[in-house]
Amino acid sequence: MTVPAVPPSESAAPTFDLEPDARVIGSDAEAIAIARELAAEFAPGAAARDRERRLPAAELDRFSKSGLWGVTVPKAHGGAGVSTVTLTEVIKLISAADPSIGQIPQNHLAALDAIRFAASDAQKELWFGRVLRGYRLGNAFSEAKSRHVGAFETTLTPDGEGYLVNGDKFYATGALFAHYHHIGAIGPDGKVYLAIVPRGAPGLTIIDNWSSFGQRTTASGNVLLRNVRVGPEGVIPAYLGGERPSSNGSVSQIIQAAVDAGIARGTIDDTIAFVRRHTRPWIDSGQEHGYEDVFSIAQIGDLKIRLHAAEALLEEAGLAVDRIIAEPTDEGVAAAAVAVAEAKVLTTEIAILATNKLHELAGTRSTLGEYNLDRHWRNARTHTLHDPVRWKYFHVGNHVLNGVAPPRHAWS
Structure with a gap:
């Protein structure tokens, strides 16, 4: 695949507006x-x-x-x-x-x-x-060295009228571009809190060392925390979202599924455009144009059907999440988690399938560096590694077969 060797920087920070004035959307x-x-x-x-x-x-x-x-x-x-x-x-x-x-x-x-x-x-x-x-708000949540994705070693310690945060974070998507950073940390009670601190807080270091072959411009690198002070206004008891019925996990997951659905949609659109403009017909097809190849036509149809199925499940999942935002119940939270898991399975599958099929249907010319179309596969393969779908199948099946609700956390 065509991935130019552009090393990430550990010092350069992007310049952006530090005092924004945003539009307020009404509908x-x-x-x-x-x-x-x-x-x-x-x-x-x-x-x-x-x-x-x-x-x-x-x-x-x-x-x-x-x-x-x-x-x-x-x-x-x-x-x-x-x-x-x-x-x-x-x-x-x-x-x-x-x-x-x-x-x-x-x-x-x-x-x-x-x-x-x-x-x-x-x-x-x-x-x-x-x-x-x-x-x-920029992410400083996940850690690369803890026992698993939900285990945090970052600590939130009382200090005077506020708190001190210490730890190391990775996969910190968007941190370089953020005005404030929300940090996942363990409080003295052993529970997870969000600690929100401003950009440039003493002891906060953001390192742009994200080197993945996909999602290359998310700047999902390290955040280092050394006695970073946070006031009580910035400490949010995030653990409540797991202890009580809430939409927290489903909201986090459905956004990931929407990214994958977007990757699939953009890839299919680019496949169609490339086949229409550049792809030659196969020698045995008897056609004048690549877009007249009956097998290509059928496979484009298959991709569109699978995309529409994934988007339909994503919409159903969104409706389920809206129901628990309006009225959170144990049963509703479980139903929403299952609906989001089903959507995540199909959006993952269509993202991977569509990005594979792009080059198969578009032909060898589509691999040329001038088009950089391999970015679609690299992005899909990288982003779909979030929250593995093999566990989505399990949680859906366990709920249907045994009545066991999916766990309540940000990755379920």
């Missing part, structure tokens, strides 16, 4: 219309950004200032409170244009759901207000 329809407009802007530069590993700071400013990063803020706090169905459509549209840009707000949006559910009224006013003005 679901407005959110989708703006997402379509932005997708059309982002798509033409996606191949070059991937090839050069050019971090999309300007695009993210445009994205968050559009108001789309604040669309899930509840109406009671001045936001649009859009449906999860609308949110997934927004993420799909952006991810079809550039899935690195589409992935970056995932943790920001998941944090907003945790704030909605677990924060105090004063904290909601503070953080929702900042987000509506255009400030971005």
